[in-house]
C-alpha cells in the first residue's frame with residue numbers, strides 16, 4: 001500500500017480510475033517473469049486471494065502454509081505473503097517454464113502489475129509504476145481490462161473494507177504489549193479470515209462481509 005508522497009517518485013505522476021486508459025499493456029509478457037521474483041515482502045495476500053488459490057488448487061490454507069505461503073509480521077499483524085523459493089528467490093507458484101501455476105486465480109496485486117493501488121479518502125485509485133517492468137513500449141489499455149477482476153464492484157467493496165479493517169487492527173495492536181495477547185489476536189485473524197470455509201455455491205464477498213462485524217467484535221475493533 002503506497003503513500004501519496006512516494007508516488008511521484010515511482011509513477012508517471014497520474015492517478016487512474018477503472019475506466020481510464022493507461023499505458024500498462026505488456027502484450028503477453030513474452031516469457032518474462034521478472035515481477036514474480038523477489039517480491040516476498042510485497043505481495044500481501046488478502047482472504048480473497050487465499051480463497052481463490054485454495055479453491056482452485058483444491059487444498060486448504062494450511063497445506064499452502066510453509067510451502068507456497070509464509071506468514072510475515074507487519075506492525076505486529078501476521079499476514080500471509082507469497083513465499084519465494086530459497087535457491088532463486090522466485091515465487092513458489094512459478095513453474096520450471098516460468099509460468100504461474102495459478103495464473104487465472106493469481107493474487108490481486110499480481111494482476112495489477114505494472115499498476116498499483118493507492119488509497120485515499122475511503123477509496124482507491126490506480127497508478128502506473130515506472131522502471132519496474134522491463135518491457136518497452138507498453139501499450140494503451142483500459143484499466144478495467146488490464147486488471148480483469150470478475151465482479152469488480154464486489155471486489156472493490158471487499159478491498160476497501162479489508163483495508164479499513166487492517167488499519168483498525170494495526171491501531172488496536174499498537175496498544176497491546178503482551179506477546180501472548182498479540183499471538184491470540186493473530187490466531188483469531190488467521191482462523192476467521194484465512195481459514196474461513198465457504199461453500200462452493202456461496203459468494204465469497206457476501207459471506208465474508210456478513211461475518212466481518214462478528215470478526216471485528218472478536219478482535220476488539222470497531
Ligand code: SF4
Pocket residue numbers: 026028029032033034035036113114132133134135
Ligand atoms: S515484469 Fe512486466 S513483462 Fe515481465 S512478467 Fe511482469 S508485467 Fe510481464
Ligand code: SF4
Pocket residue numbers: 035036037039082091092093094099100101102103106107110
Ligand atoms: S502468484 Fe503467480 S503471478 Fe504472482 S508472483 Fe507468484 S508466480 Fe507471479
